[in-house]
Amino acid sequence: MAGSEQLLDYLGRYFPVLLFIGIALAFGVVTLVLSYFVQPKYPESEKLSTYECGSEPFSDARMPFPVRYYIFAMLFVIFDIEVIFLYPWAVTFFKIGLVGLIEMLIFIALFVVAYVYAWKKGALEWD
Amino acid sequence: MAQLFFFYLAGIIVLTSILVVALRNPVYSALSLLIMFFHVAGLYVTLHAEFVAAVQIIVYAGAILVLYLFVVMLLNLHREDRYHAQFPLATLLGVTILTEVILLMLQRGDSGAPVATPVIAPPTPAIGNTEAIGEVLYSTYVFPFEVASLILLVAMIGAIVLAKQDLFEQKG
Numbered sequence: 001m002a003g004s005e006q007l008l009d010y011l012g013r014y015f016p017v018l019l020f021i022g023i024a025l026a027f028g029v030v031t032l033v034l035s036y037f038v039q040p041k042y043p044e045s046e047k048l049s050t051y052e053c054g055s056e057p058f059s060d061a062r063m064p065f066p067v068r069y070y071i072f073a074m075l076f077v078i079f080d081i082e083v084i085f086l087y088p089w090a091v092t093f094f095k096i097g098l099v100g101l102i103e104m105l106i107f108i109a110l111f112v113v114a115y116v117y118a119w120k121k122g123a124l125e126w127d
Numbered sequence: 128m129a130q131l132f133f134f135y136l137a138g139i140i141v142l143t144s145i146l147v148v149a150l151r152n153p154v155y156s157a158l159s160l161l162i163m164f165f166h167v168a169g170l171y172v173t174l175h176a177e178f179v180a181a182v183q184i185i186v187y188a189g190a191i192l193v194l195y196l197f198v199v200m201l202l203n204l205h206r207e208d209r210y211h212a213q214f215p216l217a218t219l220l221g222v223t224i225l226t227e228v229i230l231l232m233l234q235r236g237d238s239g240a241p242v243a244t245p246v247i248a249p250p251t252p253a254i255g256n257t258e259a260i261g262e263v264l265y266s267t268y269v270f271p272f273e274v275a276s277l278i279l280l281v282a283m284i285g286a287i288v289l290a291k292q293d294l295f296e297q298k299g
Binding site: 007008010011014062064065067068069070071073074075076077078080081082084085087088089091092095096099100103104106107110111113114117118121122123 | 128129132172173175178181182185186189190191193194197198200201202255257258260261262264265266269272273275276277279280282283284286287290291
């Protein structure tokens with residue numbers, strides 16, 4: 001089947017990506033497995049207790065996070081999407097020319113409004 | 128061979144999707160969702176949609192999953208057992224939808240239409256996928272593109288208003 005060969009040829013260009021994923025996975029797995037076999041094991045109750053910079057742990061680690069983290073994550077998502085729209089624009093910049101530039105300026109102007117709003121409302125401040 | 132890729136990716140997607148709803152620890156659910164996002168990106172690559180695949184990884188695996196994790200930690204769900212009590216309702220809905228899908232597929236088989244020529248979209252050799260998207264997005268679909276910006280603006284204002292409410296009250 002010709003289509004299958006075509007697809008294989010096409011996926012062959014993604015071999016470096018697969019290689020990267022493979023090396024990344026192997027690095028994590030090999031490090032953990034090897035250190036498990038090589039490490040000396042003298043367990044003690046004090047050693048196995050939760051380590052918290054030397055002080056005694058006083059509560060559960062799974063405490064509710066402040067809502068501020070959520071705001072930062074939300075802002076990150078929104079500006080991430082803005083950047084995503086810049087990629088195809090940058091690639092086709094010479095083809096779409098001035099019109100594309102004006103379009104993108106309008107697009108970014110709206111984001112500047114959003115940015116100024118977030119700034120003025122203190123969403124970018126920690127406390 | 129091409130179908131092998133598809134079945135691997137689709138299999139992992141189905142498996143991890145089930146794990147997302149079946150695992151009791153919400154953080155584990157989020158992590159299996161991450162694996163699912165990566166495999167969906169792989170599926171897009173086999174469909175010659177490189178740009179969508181990159182977006183899938185950057186936006187979904189990178190940003191939206193972090194958002195999910197923050198929500199999980201915000202709500203402090205240790206082990207969410209409440210929704211596992213909805214088993215009867217879920218079964219009813221699931222069986223209904225499955226029956227519909229099977230009926231649709233049977234209908235398709237009856238009409239003798241070719242069942243979905245699989246996976247391979249026609250490649251666009253002259254220009255890249257990202258370029259093709261750019262050309263269309265900034266000419267034919269300018270208006271939706273600008274509206275997307277507006278929607279994101281609204282989403283951000285909504286998020287700030289909702290999440291910062293406690294702070295406004297403290298100030299005012």
